[in-house]
Amino acid sequence: MDLEPRQHAPVIDPGPIALNRRGFLGLGGAAGLATAALFSPGFARAAAQRPDSPAASGKPRKQAKNVIFMVSDGMSFGTLTLAEIVRRARDAKSTHWPTLWSREGVRRSTMRTASANSLVTDSSAAASAWGSGVHINNDAVNFTPDKQTPVPILIQAKQNGKATGLVTTTRVTHATPAGFIANCPSRNLEDAIARQIAERNVDVVLGGGGKHFPDAMRSSLTGTTIVSKSAEMAAAAKDKPLLGLFSKSHTPYDTDRGPDDPSLAEMTRVALARLEHAPNGFVLQIEGGxxxxxxxxxxxxxxxxxxxxxxxxxxxxLAWLENRDDTLLIVTTDHANANPGLTLYGPETYRCVERLGRTKHSFEWLFEQLQTKLGYDDPVDTTKFKNEDRIPSLIEEATGVTLRPDEIAAFTRALRGQQAALFTPMSSPACTLGACLANHLGVAFISPNHTADYVELTSMGPGSELIAPFIDNIELHEVMIKSLDLAPAKAI
Ligand SMILES: [Zn+2]
Structure with missing residues (x-):
């Protein structure tokens, strides 16, 4: 079962509108010639001149050689809190992110995330806000309602002689990496986004999404090392562009990873070990998608x-940054999502945290088991859905929690499309299961959707002083341009 949100309607691949195949020269080749007619070289400059932006009027005290932009996608502040609480309880240490806040020179900001047409953004509009410094509509990727295509930051960085990288646990063609490299009327056009990633010469691309890179495209990428397993990634030649596609779709959840699936930390380490040799520095986006x-x-x-x-x-x-002062680090999220929180009282809270730390598998794993072992399908086909008595044991295998009979009954009704929550989006099988588990894990959610909450942003290094305590997401684009002192983008 695909537990991804379904708010994005499929649209038709624009083909040559967004791409020019003459530019298909591989990840390590010369600059692509794509989309010359659609690019607006003045767009980024115009955005940088907005008078209401604190970053537009300031200058960095020192120029940055590199930018590392880290995104925990869809991270409500409650998510950050829960991870910290679980790590302290289970591993007797703090997580890195909150520890940063006590460091000298680290800045904290609160960021607005609304898109051009919605108070609640999606990931493509949010990543595009960073990538090109303009607000666009949800679902688009650096593509404005009047069909302008502002130049994404990785292209501008490349034009300025910098190396570039994208690391993610989603498909590499997914919204957040796309926001730094692609121009597309819809995030759903992932075949087109894959072609743009290939044409636009990103030096290191690691994540999922192999299904969007057909054999013909792969064989065209002469000079690029293409890997699909963790060990291959580790052994790849260091002097060539690297394309790691470790799954057809998203990489597995961390709890479900096999020996061939690299962790986000491993992919990050490999990307840095390559990009650190770039003589003019690099821009690297890392996403926990x-x-x-x-x-x-x-x-x-x-x-x-x-x-x-x-x-x-x-x-x-942070280990890589030790004893360096040439890199702007931004750690943030594109928007909040579902606003989870530990919301019981007393000693039970400690037991809940202990259970959270013992999770064995994801809901994605669980729903795959329901499909393969019970015949469950979505939408449910009751003629195939058998052996419901195995549901409790499968839930226990995934979560470590033994649900009550009434909770199992509610979940089974949801699987059959018969569960009705008063807030309609919460009627799905996954949300019903999440609500049942809240009685045991103590974590409740307000919805299955993104929210309009302001979000946490932590930064350090040259240029971080340009980031005001309360900012709009588009301002980060200008911060990166100014910190790196990038020359204006040219049409490509
Ligand atoms: Zn989302």
């Missing part, structure tokens, strides 16, 4: 473990 998916699914255990995996990647970055 499945934090968002766990929140959509109201899967508290996976939410915590995905956030912990993201925090491990922060640890890798």
């Amino acid at each position: 499945r934090v968002d998916h766990a929140a959509h699914a109201n899967d508290a255990g996976s939410l915590v473990h995905e956030q912990l995996a993201f925090d491990d990647a922060i640890g890798v970055v």
Whole structure:
């Protein structure tokens, strides 16, 4: 079962509108020639001149050579809190992110996330706000309502001689990485986004999404090392561009990873080990993308473990930054999601946290088991849905929790499409299961959707002083441009 949100309607691949195949020169080749007619080289400059932006009027005290932009996708503040509480209880240490707040020179900000047409943004509009400094509509990728295509930050960085990288636990063609490299009328056009990633010469691309890179495309990427397993990634030649596609779709949740599936921390380490040799520096985006998916699914255990995996990647970055002062680090999220929180009282809270730390598998794993072992399908086909008595044991195997009979009954009704929550979006099987588990894990969710909450942003390094305590997401684009002192983007 695909637990991804379904608010994005499929649209038709624009083909040559967004792409020019003459530019298909591989990840390490010369600059692509794509989309010349649609690019607006003045767009980024115009955005940088907005008078209401604190970053537009300031200058960095020192120029940054590199930017590392870390995104825990769909992270409500409650998610950050839960990960910290679980790590302290289970591992007797703090997570890296809150520890940063006590460091000298680290800045904290609160960020607005609304898009051009919605108070509640989606990931593509939010990543585009960072990527090109403009507000666009939900579902679009650096593509304005009047069809302008502002230049994404990785292209501008490349034009300025910098190396570039995208690391994610989602498909590499998914909204957040796309927001730094692609121009598309819809985030759903992932075949087109894959072609743009290939054409636009990103030096290191690691994540899922292999299904969007057909054999013909792969064989065209001469000079690029393409890997699909963790060990291959570790052994890949260091002097060539690297494309790691470790799954057809998203990489597995951290709790479900096999030996061939690299963690976000491992991918981060490999990306940094390559990009650090770039003579003119680099821009690297690192995304913990499945934090968002766990929140959509109201899967508290996976939410915590995905956030912990993201925090491990922060640890890798901080170790790399040791004794360096040439890198702007931004750690944030694109929007809140489902607003989870530990919301019981007393000694039971400690037992809940202990259970959260023992989660064995994700809801995604669980629903795959329901499909393969019980014949469950979505929408449910009751003629195939058998052996319901196995549901409790499968839930216990995934979560470590033994649900009560009334909770099992509610979940089974939801599987059959017969459960009605008063807040309609919460009627799904996943949300029903999340609500049942809240009685045991103590973590409740308000919805399966993104929310309009302001979000946490932590930054350090040259240029971070340009980030005001309360900012709009588009301002981060200007901060990156100014910190790196990038020349204006040219049409490509
Ligand atoms: Zn989302």
